[in-house]
Amino acid sequence: xxxxxxxxxxxxxxxxxxxxxxxxxxxxxxxxxxxxxxxxxxxxxxxxxxxxxxxxxxxxxxxxxxxxxxxxxxxxxxxxxxxxxxxxxxxxxxxxxxxxxxxxxxxxxxxxxxxxxxxxxxxxxxxxxxxxxxxxxxxxxxxxxxxxxxxxxxxxxxxxxxxxxxxxxxxxxxxxxxxxxxxxxxxxxxxxxxx
Amino acid sequence: xxxxxxxxxxxxxxxxxxxxxxxxxxxxxxxxxxxxxxxxxxxxxxxxxxxxxxxxxxxxxxxxxxxxxxxxxxxxxxxxxxxxxxxxxxxxxxxxxxxxxxxxxxxxxxxxxxxxxxxxxxxxxxxxxxxxxxxxxxxxxxxxxxxxxxxxxxxxxxxxxxxxxxxxxxxxxxxxxxxxxxxxxxxxxxxxxxxxxxxxxxxxxxxxxxxxxxxxxxxxxxxxxxxxxxxxxxxxxxxxxxxxxxxxxxxxxxxxxxxxxxxxxxxxxxxxxxxxxxxxxxxxxxxxxxxxxxxxxxxxxxxxxxxxxxxxxxxxxxxxxxxxxxxxxxxxxxxxxxxxxxxxxxxxxxxxxxxxxxxxxxxxxxxxxxxxxxxxxxxxxxxxxxxxxxxxxxxxxxxxxxxxxxxxxxxxxxxxxxxxxxxxxxxxxxxxxxxxxxxxxxxxxxxxxxxxxxxxxxxxxxxxxxxxxxxxxxxxxxxxxxxxxxxxxxxxxxxxxxxxxxxxxxxxxxxxxxxxxxxxxxxxxxxxxxxxxxxxxxxxxxxxxxxxxxxxxxxxxxxxxxxxxxxxxxxxxxxxxxxxxxxxxxxxxxxxxxxxxxxxxxxxxxxxxxxxxxxxxxxxxxxxxxxxxxxxxxxxxxxxxxxxxxxxxxxxxxxxxxxxxx
Amino acid sequence: xxxxxxxxxxxxxxxxxxxxxxxxxxxxxxxxxxxxxxxxxxxxxxxxxxxxxxxxxxxxxxxxxxxxxxxxxxxxxxxxxxxxxxxxxxxxxxxxxxxxxxxxx
Numbered sequence: 001x002x003x004x005x006x007x008x009x010x011x012x013x014x015x016x017x018x019x020x021x022x023x024x025x026x027x028x029x030x031x032x033x034x035x036x037x038x039x040x041x042x043x044x045x046x047x048x049x050x051x052x053x054x055x056x057x058x059x060x061x062x063x064x065x066x067x068x069x070x071x072x073x074x075x076x077x078x079x080x081x082x083x084x085x086x087x088x089x090x091x092x093x094x095x096x097x098x099x100x101x102x103x104x105x106x107x108x109x110x111x112x113x114x115x116x117x118x119x120x121x122x123x124x125x126x127x128x129x130x131x132x133x134x135x136x137x138x139x140x141x142x143x144x145x146x147x148x149x150x151x152x153x154x155x156x157x158x159x160x161x162x163x164x165x166x167x168x169x170x171x172x173x174x175x176x177x178x179x180x181x182x183x184x185x186x187x188x189x190x191x192x193x194x195x
Numbered sequence: 196x197x198x199x200x201x202x203x204x205x206x207x208x209x210x211x212x213x214x215x216x217x218x219x220x221x222x223x224x225x226x227x228x229x230x231x232x233x234x235x236x237x238x239x240x241x242x243x244x245x246x247x248x249x250x251x252x253x254x255x256x257x258x259x260x261x262x263x264x265x266x267x268x269x270x271x272x273x274x275x276x277x278x279x280x281x282x283x284x285x286x287x288x289x290x291x292x293x294x295x296x297x298x299x300x301x302x303x304x305x306x307x308x309x310x311x312x313x314x315x316x317x318x319x320x321x322x323x324x325x326x327x328x329x330x331x332x333x334x335x336x337x338x339x340x341x342x343x344x345x346x347x348x349x350x351x352x353x354x355x356x357x358x359x360x361x362x363x364x365x366x367x368x369x370x371x372x373x374x375x376x377x378x379x380x381x382x383x384x385x386x387x388x389x390x391x392x393x394x395x396x397x398x399x400x401x402x403x404x405x406x407x408x409x410x411x412x413x414x415x416x417x418x419x420x421x422x423x424x425x426x427x428x429x430x431x432x433x434x435x436x437x438x439x440x441x442x443x444x445x446x447x448x449x450x451x452x453x454x455x456x457x458x459x460x461x462x463x464x465x466x467x468x469x470x471x472x473x474x475x476x477x478x479x480x481x482x483x484x485x486x487x488x489x490x491x492x493x494x495x496x497x498x499x500x501x502x503x504x505x506x507x508x509x510x511x512x513x514x515x516x517x518x519x520x521x522x523x524x525x526x527x528x529x530x531x532x533x534x535x536x537x538x539x540x541x542x543x544x545x546x547x548x549x550x551x552x553x554x555x556x557x558x559x560x561x562x563x564x565x566x567x568x569x570x571x572x573x574x575x576x577x578x579x580x581x582x583x584x585x586x587x588x589x590x591x592x593x594x595x596x597x598x599x600x601x602x603x604x605x606x607x608x609x610x611x612x613x614x615x616x617x618x619x620x621x622x623x624x625x626x627x628x629x630x631x632x633x634x635x636x637x638x639x640x641x642x643x644x645x646x647x648x649x650x651x652x653x654x655x656x657x658x659x660x661x662x663x664x665x666x667x668x669x670x671x672x673x674x675x676x677x678x679x680x681x682x683x684x685x686x687x688x689x690x691x692x693x694x695x696x697x698x699x700x701x702x703x704x705x706x707x708x709x710x711x712x713x714x715x716x717x718x719x720x721x722x723x724x725x726x727x728x729x730x731x732x733x734x735x736x737x738x739x740x741x742x743x744x745x746x747x748x749x750x751x752x753x754x755x756x757x758x759x760x761x762x763x764x765x766x767x768x769x770x771x772x773x774x775x776x777x778x779x780x781x782x783x784x785x786x787x788x789x790x791x792x793x794x795x796x797x798x799x800x801x802x803x804x805x806x807x808x809x810x811x812x813x814x815x816x817x818x819x820x821x822x823x824x825x826x827x828x829x830x831x832x833x834x835x836x837x838x839x840x841x842x843x844x845x846x847x848x849x850x851x852x853x854x855x856x857x
Numbered sequence: 858x859x860x861x862x863x864x865x866x867x868x869x870x871x872x873x874x875x876x877x878x879x880x881x882x883x884x885x886x887x888x889x890x891x892x893x894x895x896x897x898x899x900x901x902x903x904x905x906x907x908x909x910x911x912x913x914x915x916x917x918x919x920x921x922x923x924x925x926x927x928x929x930x931x932x933x934x935x936x937x938x939x940x941x942x943x944x945x946x947x948x949x950x951x952x953x954x955x956x957x958x959x960x961x962x
Binding site for chain 2: 128131141
């Protein structure tokens with residue numbers, strides 16, 4: 001019985017992803033890149049919604065991983081493959097694992113839906129929608145002065161810039177990470193019981 | 196002379212301080228120091244007075260100033276502590292020191308049984324000092340300080356028997372009513388300073404009256420009326436007259452000294468001293484005359500039905516003071532001072548005599564329980580009879596001269612209404628005085644049977660002052676008016692009267708402003724007619740009193756007719772009741788100030804508590820409640836705060852977008 | 858349609874993700890959920906930066922570099938944030954943020 005449920009869930013997920021892609025391809029006359037963009041974008045947003053609305057927190061974490069993956073794909077489309085790789089390694093490989101560990105360490109029983117959301121959930125939703133509308137207006141109204149096509153960035157050009165012009169921030173970030181690690185260990189350390 | 200003048204006031208002050216300090220221990224001998232000091236003060240005052248009135252050095256025409264020190268040297272506001280003596284001061288000094296001394300001596304006998312003996316003399320000396328300071332002071336501020344001190348002494352002395360509730364209330368009433376007048380006086384002094392920049396009396400009078408073309412910040416008429424307001428309070432003119440009858444709660448020597456001869460004359464002195472100001476404001480003078488003569492007839496009407504012997508004399512004082520102010524108001528300033536002096540003596544005599552009567556019948560003050568005392572207390576009787584004749588205006592005693600001069604001047608200066616009312620008052624005066632004599636001394640004795648055998652004449656220390664006061668009551672009128680009218684021309688003498696001559700430099704300026712001239716005294720013309728009218732009305736009043744209340748002078752004997760008195764009173768019930776109830780002024784004041792004023796005060800209290808405090812407390816409550824309400828934002832939860840941040844962000848971005856898009 | 862070639866599309870996508878992340882941050886009770894929402898928001902910002910880097914010629918490689926920096930910082934922040942949540946959990950025995958109200962009036 002379980003297997004059928006998972007299969008149905010997978011089917012729905014696939015539909016969610018492919019429908020917009022097909023729509024774009026067939027009805028809007030877009031190129032393959034556009035269809036891919038639409039599919040990955042939809043996946044990312046749906047996964048994001050899942051993160052913020054699901055009851056079981058482990059499932060939220062897993063949905064987050066899916067969202068990151070989709071984002072990595074979009075990075076590739078946007079022409080920043082190194083960033084996509086870094087996204088996968090850092091976000092999925094490190095941060096998500098970290099979050100899952102933290103969930104494990106701070107167990108709480110999944111309760112009824114009313115316990116998931118705060119009492120201010122409705123105003124929060126309204127605020128989020130309004131925020132999106134404002135961003136959209138701002139984006140649409142501004143002339144960015146952009147080029148017509150996206151430019152794919154060569155990795156060696158990136159490396160040159162990273163270790164030439166931005167070497168100082170690079171080193172500082174490494175120190176920051178060190179500090180974060182030490183701090184994290186110290187804060188999360190279990191206090192020694194006296195005696 | 197420069198040493199003597201300050202001594203006049205300093206000696207009683209020393210007497211007060213010493214007696215206040217050690218009087219209690221002196222017991223029965225507490226009177227020696229105050230009396231001796233007052234006697235010394237009297238002697239020095241007589242020397243000064245004689246020197247001044249005869250024009251001896253250093254008294255020039257305008258009087259002599261003795262400066263003690265610079266009291267307030269504050270730049271533009273400069274006041275000296277100084278004494279000023281001119282002829283007007285000299286006249287007042289005669290009255291104040293003489294009657295003061297006699298009252299002190301009288302009190303030795305009258306207050307001999309009182310446990311507060313030393314206190315009485317201390318207060319009396321304080322009063323003497325204050326009054327002397329008042330007449331000797333050379334700046335308005337000194338006069339005002341002395342004015343208040345006199346009020347204080349009066350309060351202390353009226354409420355001398357402070358354990359008696361009526362006495363305490365009466366002294367409070369006197370002080371408060373005086374205070375009302377003092378407000379006007381203080382405002383007047385401030386107005387004088389604003390107008391002239393100086394508080395020296397002589398200087399300010401000069402400035403106020405010489406620059407008639409200059410418009411003063413405060414019109415001279417207003418200044419005059421404000422000064423008169425002070426005089427109204429101190430001299431108990433309508434409507435501030437209500438305190439004087441109640442002041443009879445004090446011991447009789449107090450009534451004699453303060454409320455007959457000296458303190459109440461302070462107002463008259465003030466207006467006389469400020470006569471140039473009044474002369475520059477004829478409308479103010481009319482007000483003064485009106486109030487004066489109205490008080491005269493009001494008080495006389497009340498005196499006709501009172502049964503307490505001291506009350507009759509109190510209302511009589513009110514009435515005579517009204518005469519004096521009427522004289523000041525019509526411009527007969529000399530006549531006013533003349534009446535002040537004669538009245539001081541015979542009213543002082545009458546009060547001291549009444550004290551002797553009260554003493555004789557063991558503290559009984561109701562005349563309905565007296566009668567037939569003539570044989571039993573002969574000295575008192577005879578001196579009081581002299582006083583009664585004097586006050587009624589029967590010639591040739593003192594009252595006739597002064598009263599007739601007032602009435603005559605009033606008529607001749609064009610104030611016929613003042614003259615007419617004054618004539619009415621003269622009839623009433625004679626009537627009620629002889630009613631008093633009749634009920635007290637003549638007829639059958641209605642004295643309480645238990646007291647009757649104990650009636651005795653007063654000791655010599657009390658009767659000698661009575662006789663000493665009787666002499667000027669008889670002779671002073673003749674003395675002060677010779678060789679002028681009315682008797683001078685009759686005997687072919689020329690020139691103004693003695694008093695008129697003394698006071699002429701004082702009133703010269705005022706007369707000049709008003710344009711008054713000395714008219715020819717027509718003894719066989721209008722003046723003679725007026726004199727005859729005065730004599731006639733006085734005699735008529737006296738005869739009417741004799742008819743109703745009896746008479747026993749020499750061979751003339753009539754019995755009183757109490758049934759006719761009752762019948763007459765029954766025929767004019769409203770007037771009788773009004774007179775008996777003092778025209779309900781006390782009730783009116785009670786209604787206005789205690790009841791209505793009390794309601795207004797209660798309303799103000801309510802307003803303060805409910806509304807003002809309500810607003811203030813309300814602000815606090817609003818702040819607290821709103822704070823409490825707003826504090827609910829502090830939930831302690833991060834997400835609530837984050838929502839606030841998000842909303843703020845949305846608002847900022849949204850408004851930026853809206854504005855930037857314009 | 859030019860979706861993949863229009864800067865506006867990327868920006869709108871990022872904006873939508875940001876809005877979702879904001880909602881999750883403001884509305885979820887579990888502290889870890891809040892942190893996950895923060896990660897979503899950071900990712901949307903990253904996407905914006907990369908999109909700009911890709912379309913604005915003047916930015917050349919800078920967009921990607923900044924995106925990498927942001928990623929590193931996000932990692933550091935996630936570390937410390939989770940450590941704090943664990944510490945509080947140990948103290949309060951609950952990961953629900955609306956029960957952390959000791960600062961309540």
